[in-house]
Amino acid sequence: MxxxxxxxxxxxxxxxxxxxxxxxxxxxxxxxVYGGLIHTKGSTYVNWLEDGEHYSKTEKNPAGGYDIVSYRAKDNKKETLIPASMLVKPGTNDTLSVRSFAFNADHTLALIYTNTRRVWRYDTRGDYWVLDMKGGTLKQLGKGMPESSLMFAKFSPDSRRAAYVSRNNIYVEDLSTGVITPVTTDGTAEIVNGTFDWVYEEEFFCRDGFRWSPDSKYIAYWQSDTKGTGWFDIINNVDSLYPKISRFPYPKAGTTNSAVKVGYVSADGGATTWINIPGDPRNHYIMRMDFIPDSNELFIQQMNRPQNTNKVWIASIGNPEPRNIFTDTDAAWLETNDNVTWLKDNTWFTWESERDGWRHLYRVSRDGKQIVPITKGDFDYIEQAGIDLKRGVVYFIASPDNFTQRYLYSAKLFGDGTVKRLSPTDEAGQHQYNISPDGSWAVHAFSNAVTPPVIDMVSLPSHKSVRTIEDNAQAKAEYDALKLQPKEFVKTRSGELELDAWMIKPIDFDPAKKYPVIIDVYGEPGSATVQDVWGGGDLWHQYLANQGYIVVSIENRGARTPRGREWRKCIYGEVGTFASQDQAQGILDLARQYSFIDTSRIGITGWSGGGSQTLNCMFRYPDVFHTGIAIAFVADQRLYDTIYQERYMNTPQNNPDGYRKGSPISYAEGLKGNLLLIHGTGDDNVHYQNCERLVNELVRHGKIFSQISYPMRTHSISEGEGTTMHLRKTMTDYFLKHLPAGGR
Structure with missing residues (x-):
């Protein structure tokens, strides 16, 4: 047979x-969902050592545990810095599991972070141990404190002490005697010292909230008073017989913020001196603070509540009255200024600004009276990649000619604004870099939508490759063997405006037939979806395509793409309105260009801000979008946090019409098609409250819809066995049922 x-x-x-x-x-x-088709290896992440010539990492020791080793950039010469045998807990056979580590200035001490616990997004709470590199002794910091309660431990510059946060107070520990001195004592559930409340962590990426002074005598820190801020409750109905309630302060748009201030205290303890920065502390933000190198002066950034004015202050230890040296403004909003570098004996500092219509790097004189462009041209300086103070060069990422790609450029810190591309011209896609502290070396990765990362070590400024770290040839062969339709980058239009987009077709695509479309949308200022970068083969999108769909993503106005200030900020005060308009007009224009798109079968889905845009599209353009799946969405912009929502929308009190127009709930009665709502009840970011309020409104208007609620899942909806598979299977089944697949 x-x-x-x-x-x-x-x-x-x-x-x-x-x-x-x-x-x-x-x-x-x-x-x-579970992987195994494509095995991509390597990353650009390495822990560069201060000499700029070596980087360190952990490697498994054959005898057990992990060694901390270093590699020389030039020739990959390996040296074991800390063998696993030195990381055995005293009196036991247990080896520390190293989450991260840091050395003091002369590498005589190592600080080992272990036994970590998550605080919201990241595992910033755990145990710290100090290893004496010469004597081999290993001692735990914070003896007597609760397990895994220490945060952000770091050596003093003179290596005599370490400071850390525990239970919202800051402590200093003498490394020779083990004596612990509390330098703050008023920390409670409402008074937060040395770290931050939920909204500062989420939106300003603030976590470590204290700084050692360069002379090791003082600690400067943030304090947040959350009293008066609204507390949000999450109800856990699944882990016990009776519900458990977790509470945390969460200021929603237009409501009361925490009162945040900064001050300094002697590392020996005593009273804190608070810096007298003008302005209501509940209606201003202090997003960044650090010591100016080799001085006892603090460089402080303070934004007003609308986040369109950033005042730079300098405050000196011994004088609580700060000096406002520079103020940046924008008619819409400003971004937090990171990577500030001091130049020429602290007489200049670097500053990123969109003041000429494009994002560029400037140098500002210490008195704030001179601001000189370091980079010039009709392109956006996307982000700093590194700096070489010896050569006077800054390295940065830009992409003047293709907004979906990313390349390395350089410019002179004291030049005429001319920029030079360093990334190879024959490698079209995105380039990522981890540059050494002195700017001499970089771990470099090149990829694009169909090419897994090729990682090598390059010398700068020549960008000469000295060694391949990982070529991912196996991953490339595995991807090619699948014979998938590659992601195609195309252009579409919304009125007179050209938009970037991509599409993925089914394996058995027939151009003579018409296919349904599923649009994957984000659409808000926080991110961008149309990126020519390796995404693991885009296997989820490929899977959907191979059910018989054209999968599409369109980059609407306001997305975080390097197309200039006007592109990003034209949506100020109207987040959600332009996005849904561009998505609707963009897909109709694609249908005019490509006859294989069936405009009677258009679906859309998105997560978080993309969930909000999905709802806006379904409700505001019901004759265009026929089936939608909205995940972890904001239904009413008044329900999201102050910092994010007010940055782009001002307050609901000042912009009530904008909040109404941008919120999907305002248009719920417009629903005609098939809608599935998905939300986690344990979402601390975009609260399940959004889903319940939208459901209430849809019911009021007699609209039929479907809903899946995942108990106690967070914003990622990933916790718990089987969750990701269940979610993806639910999405697939819903599209197949309500958006008929296949070419016709």
């Missing part, structure tokens, strides 16, 4: 003139 079937099949193949070929493997949902 088998032989005759084989002969028949072979004969048929010969008759067809194709020869024998192996059947193409189409990825299954199990393979998409």
């Amino acid at each position: 088998r032989k005759s079937i084989f002969i028949t099949a072979a004969a048929l193949l010969c008759l067809l003139g194709t020869g024998y070929v192996q059947a193409q493997h189409v990825p299954t949902l199990d393979e998409v």
